[in-house]
Amino acid sequence: MDNHNDASTELLNKVRHCSLCAAHLPLGPRPILQWHPQARILIAGQAPGRKAHDAGLPFADASGERLRGWMGLTAEQFYNPQLVAILPMGFCFPGTGKSGDLPPRPECAPAWRQTLLKPLKQLQLTIVIGQYAQAYHLPTAQPSVTHTVASWQDYWPDIIPLPHPSPRNNIWLKRNPWFAEQLLPKLQARVKQVLLLKLQ
Template identity: 60%
Template sequence: MLKEVHGCQVCAGVLPLGPRPVLQAHPMARILIAGQAPGKKVHLSGVPFDDASGERLRAWLGVGRETFYDEKSLAILPMGFCYPGTGKAGDLPPRPECAPQWRARIMAQLPRIELTLVIGQYALAHYFPGRYVNLTEAVQDWPNRAPDIIVLPHPSPRNNLWIKRNPWFESALIPVLQQRIAQILRQPGSP
């Protein structure tokens, strides 16, 4: 199926740099990172979260690159698999064609997911349509969804102000998140 995804041309005429689906998945994966869409740097490298956002996300998770890019441990399925282009306030939203085309089919191949990390407003809208007023409210609600699903702000450096205004995020949520990640990765049957 990944070969089919990588050959996708559904948005060929509307993507500024053309299609280049960037994702990571394996039936053994136990953690799902549901992000937004690759940025330009990630599009060029073809490696998910191969940028400053990825560095921050790996720090939040308490894992190194080797674990993060182990497809048998972590699946990375953004809402849009290709770089959507840039607008006035940053990258454009994920293309709306992508999630309906691929998401359910790929998720059906990931039966072992124990923890889903919903990252950013577009993933939040997909997983919890209309449930939260804003991303901050959803992130604060983590005790009501853990240990199976945790909403995170996007780890982009553009969110430095949000992180500064919400110190509880790094002091209360991140330690719990790191503990949960470590617990899943230590379980028998983990790669």
């Protein structure tokens, strides 16, 4: 293993042993992320849900199935860290509140995000999911996730904003048919283009 790989492994180990906000995590620290410096696509999400926590795997739930369908990726492609990095805004399951999962822990992004983003020199596409990741990753603020996603052409082709693929958003998807009709075909074509580049 060369120095570059040593440094990457060491960084990942450090993240996986993080307990910075342990006092606020109902199930304790269990950072769930997928990362490799060669990744071509970054999925910037919110925080792992309970199923992902239990499985120790990002998007190991209905949201993940939908997201893979949106992107046109097989599970094998999606879980290949040399193709896809998955960095939620909070790496550990934050617990559940009255209306779903709690927001990502605010300690996480300041502690880790820049350190993990900086080595991703091969990134061609960042998929930014939900309000917390959009607030962090997008250069222009919009009043809501709906406005941000509807303005997807402003960020094209390096960044694509998406709503959360959770079944909780089924009503949003019904109310916004343009998303499936216009944006999803573009997303799939862009993902394919980026991954073909990787294979050349």
